[in-house]
Amino acid sequence: MLATNKxxxxxxxxxxxxxxxxxxxxxxxxxxxxxxxxxxxxYLFSQLNHLRGKKSRHLLQQTGLSAGQPKILDFLGLxxxxxxxGLASGCGVEPATMSALLDxxxxxxxxxxxxxxxxxRVVKIHLTxxxxxxxxxxxxxxxxxxxxxxxxxxxxxxxxxxRVLLERYCERWRQLDADEVxxxxxxxxx
Numbered sequence: 794m795l796a797t798n799k800x801x802x803x804x805x806x807x808x809x810x811x812x813x814x815x816x817x818x819x820x821x822x823x824x825x826x827x828x829x830x831x832x833x834x835x836y837l838f839s840q841l842n843h844l845r846g847k848k849s850r851h852l853l854q855q856t857g858l859s860a861g862q863p864k865i866l867d868f869l870g871l872x873x874x875x876x877x878x879g880l881a882s883g884c885g886v887e888p889a890t891m892s893a894l895l896d897x898x899x900x901x902x903x904x905x906x907x908x909x910x911x912x913x914r915v916v917k918i919h920l921t922x923x924x925x926x927x928x929x930x931x932x933x934x935x936x937x938x939x940x941x942x943x944x945x946x947x948x949x950x951x952x953x954x955x956r957v958l959l960e961r962y963c964e965r966w967r968q969l970d971a972d973e974v975x976x977x978x979x980x981x982x983x
Contacts, residue, residue: 845942852934856927861886861894863931866903866920870928874907874917903927 853863868884869875875883881891895918898904903924909915920928943952 848938849935852938853931855934856930858927859894859897861890862898862903865891865894865898866924866928867931867935869904869918869920869924870932874919876915876917880918898924 850860856863858866864884865880868880872880872883877891877895878888880895881888884891886894895904895906899906902921905919905921906916907919909917947955
């Protein structure tokens with residue numbers, strides 16, 4: 794049975810006791826016969842990625858960096874001295890994209906490439922002092938965004954529980970991602 798309500802602009806389809814509803818901010822929420830409504834995790838993550846990305850991009854414009862560069866600097870702040878390949882994997886970008894982003898960061902004086910002392914064929918990426926200053930700014934902006942997001946709505950215990958569950962969820966996705974090999978000690982979900 795297909796029913797629409799023009800006042801609320803929602804669409805619902807009832808199938809085998811489940812009502813699938815498309816609402817403006819919750820596409821494809823599922824309402825069971827008992828009246829309990831839930832949104833599938835995949836849509837919550839999609840919505841979260843969209844909203845967080847939009848707000849983050851706006852906030853990180855204050856750094857003067859181009860798209861993608863704040864993530865790389867922030868990641869390097871946690872994992873100094875990575876190879877370009879490891880950095881691409883950890884940041885979840887293609888190696889060719891990483892190469893172009895690093896060229897810009899190197900040109901602007903935020904990173905430098907150094908040969909590995911033990912293997913001259915290996916080049917590692919390091920932050921310059923100017924890069925470290927930019928990382929501190931990025932971290933302050935992101936921490937402020939997280940404070941605004943969690944606000945008084947979530948207790949410290951709830952925030953920690955949320956972080957732990959997200960880490961477990963990320964770990965499971967890494968296990969399922971057999972095609973990509975993450976370097977030891979690199980956490981691509983951060």
